[in-house]
Amino acid sequence: MSGELSPIDKAKFVAAKRASDLVEDGMRVGLGTGSTAAWLVRCLGERVREEGLRFRGVPTSTRTAELAREVGITVISLDEARWLDVTIDGADEFDGNFNLIKGGGGALLQEKIVATASDQMVVIADAAKRVEHLGAFPxxxxxxxxxxxxxxxxxxxxxxxxxxxxxxxxxxxxxxxxxxxxxxxxxxxxxxxxxxxxxxxxxxxxxxxxxxxNGLFVDICDTVIVGFGDGRIELRDINTGETENERLDFVENENMFADLGDWKRD
The missing domain is CATH 3.30.70.260 (ACT domain)
Known part of the structure; x- marks a missing residue:
């Protein structure tokens, strides 16, 4: 797989892969929309198949719901879940205060509702999404x-x-x-x-x-997981102020992400 991915796609993948490790049995998890969130859904589907992970996902769009069902994730509505343990989603931009611009994929309303109905929100992104000031992205x-x-x-x-x-x-x-x-x-x-x-x-x-x-997410995000094209991962927690650095080695896979071409943003 590493030979087939661009550096940005590698960065999105390692961030999503690391975030998928945060999901535990019995959790209710908000599933974001966009290209990076699609990597997350695929990684979680792999854990469902290979590890027997059992959790319930609340998608933020019809596209995410379809993909989640396809990879074997149990999908429920927010009405059924009522409250979530965590929401994991991408971002179009984020700044040093964890303010976000979201909605490039067109699902900002459901994304904001689901994120605010969660104990915590984790953002997964490639390093290019980090900015000093929001606004370059529409x-x-x-x-x-x-x-x-x-x-x-x-x-x-x-x-x-x-x-x-x-x-x-x-x-x-x-x-x-x-x-x-x-x-x-x-x-x-x-x-x-x-x-x-x-x-x-x-x-x-x-x-x-x-x-x-609107697509400004202020005081909603708790943790940002930033991926880099060489497999490095940076985890930043706004509540503790701590930053952790890790590295994920790429492993060849049967092209589990080959059909993600329509997921353009976030």
């Missing part, structure tokens, strides 16, 4: 379809008073049609360049009529 904002141009105008007007570098926004598209989330909403991607105060921006965005939720 900030997704989920909005209802009704009157979305008005919502967009209100957002751009509000951004004039925010500590950001840019104020442009675009409606996310799928071909010639607007992208539709699992909840039937649209996504506006805000091209901000730099976000000076993620907490303030998140609070103000969610007060705008038509906005359902």
């Amino acid at each position: 900030l997704p904002v989920e909005v209802i379809p009704f009157g979305w141009p008005t919502t967009q105008a209100l957002i751009e007007e509000m951004l004039v008073s925010m500590d950001v570098m840019g104020r442009n926004s675009t409606l996310r598209m799928t071909g010639d049609a607007p992208y539709v989330t699992d909840e039937g909403n649209h996504i506006l991607d805000l091209h901000l360049g730099r976000i000076g105060d993620p907490r303030q921006l998140s609070l103000v965005l969610n007060q705008i009529p038509g906005v359902v939720e």
Whole structure:
């Protein structure tokens, strides 16, 4: 497998592999959406098959639910689980305070609900996702379809008073049609360049009529597991302030990740 993966894919894999070790029998686990989260689901499926691991997964999208069932993970809804032991998910960006931008894969609403319904949230990412300031990655904002141009105008007007570098926004598209989330909403991607105060921006965005939720995750993430292309892994815990460094040796595998080509982000 190591010969078939790019350095970024290797980094995502080692982070996901390390995070999969955190799951124990009987846990209720939130399963994120995106390319890195898909590696996690595959790694957990391997543990289910080879070790007999038994846990229940709460997916954050229909795509993740389908993949989890495919690899043998027991899938339940958040309504059934009510509360989770841990959620493990990717991120489009994270800063030194563990603030995140998420939603590149289009599932930010379910991802935020599931993450906040957990005892802890673990983020898995390649090293390129670590930034000094959030905002280089477009900030997704989920909005209802009704009157979305008005919502967009209100957002751009509000951004004039925010500590950001840019104020442009675009409606996310799928071909010639607007992208539709699992909840039937649209996504506006805000091209901000730099976000000076993620907490303030998140609070103000969610007060705008038509906005359902935004992709800023503030005070939600507890641990970040960063993978590197050479197999190194860095674990950072915001609660203890500790950082651990490990290394994972690559082992050839029967191409268990060959069908992940559609999982582009996070």
